Amino acid sequence: MTALANRVIIGNEPEIVPSGYGLPDNFGQIFRYGKPSAFFSCDTSSNFLVYSSRMVLPDNSRNFIGRILSFKDLPENWDGYGAAKANKNAVSNAIDFIHKIAVYDNPIYFVAPGPNGEILIELKNEERSVEIYFSDDESDEVILIGNGKTVFEGSVSKDFNKIISFISIGEIV
Amino acid sequence: MKLFDRVIIADEDHLLRRVPFRNPNFIKPDGRITSFAFKPKKGEDGLSVDVERLTDYKASILNPEYFQLYFIIAGFASELELDCIHSPLEENYAHALIVGNFTNSICSELARSAQRFHS
Numbered sequence: 001m002t003a004l005a006n007r008v009i010i011g012n013e014p015e016i017v018p019s020g021y022g023l024p025d026n027f028g029q030i031f032r033y034g035k036p037s038a039f040f041s042c043d044t045s046s047n048f049l050v051y052s053s054r055m056v057l058p059d060n061s062r063n064f065i066g067r068i069l070s071f072k073d074l075p076e077n078w079d080g081y082g083a084a085k086a087n088k089n090a091v092s093n094a095i096d097f098i099h100k101i102a103v104y105d106n107p108i109y110f111v112a113p114g115p116n117g118e119i120l121i122e123l124k125n126e127e128r129s130v131e132i133y134f135s136d137d138e139s140d141e142v143i144l145i146g147n148g149k150t151v152f153e154g155s156v157s158k159d160f161n162k163i164i165s166f167i168s169i170g171e172i173v
Numbered sequence: 174m175k176l177f178d179r180v181i182i183a184d185e186d187h188l189l190r191r192v193p194f195r196n197p198n199f200i201k202p203d204g205r206i207t208s209f210a211f212k213p214k215k216g217e218d219g220l221s222v223d224v225e226r227l228t229d230y231k232a233s234i235l236n237p238e239y240f241q242l243y244f245i246i247a248g249f250a251s252e253l254e255l256d257c258i259h260s261p262l263e264e265n266y267a268h269a270l271i272v273g274n275f276t277n278s279i280c281s282e283l284a285r286s287a288q289r290f291h292s
Binding site for chain 2: 062070071074078079080081083084090109112113114115116118120122133139141145148150153172
């Protein structure tokens, strides 16, 4: 099957997106106004088949979404040190990220709520891990860790490709 | 030992922190703990810990059904430009605060250095 472009841009300026990093050749991602909304594939006749991202979400991703949603039910002071409940913006952005990353072959390793309502998602591949922090103020932060050492700090919006390349092949592209 | 006699925290001191392991679970499948275990709440003076030599396992863990105890070495916190200050409470003489700039990266480093403290 012929490789497709990795993105179809709807309602936004087209942009060049590198291929690879675990995205299958016959899969692409549809973006609406900068946010991933669905995946597409094509059959042997090059007819596009469009999938909702929720339809193709792997079990691992759905399990972690369930855990993140459960954090909203934690009582105040759930850690014995005065922690706040999970913030709804942080929960929503973390779940959006899981949808965004679901098409890549990088299972999520761990999720946790923070003391200020934040949500942490961790990806892991051998000695490499990526920590992604979603804050109550809609900001996010990414830390790339190799062999126990921090090797890069950035954000999801600016450094998404770095996240994928680092966790997949160990290079920060 | 008087209630508000303060001790100097030495580099080799072990600082204990309770880590939840049920819901939520801060302990990852490989036994490491999440950085959130070492992140203070906004507006707090610092990160609450207990000085190991001033307490014991039972007093520090509070609820073993819900928490495990981990320790970091005070000298490592100092290397990250954090200060460790004995700050006794009426109900907990061993209480101390780690103060400084707790970025996510710093919290992650603390978590990676933490070791399990057994009874």
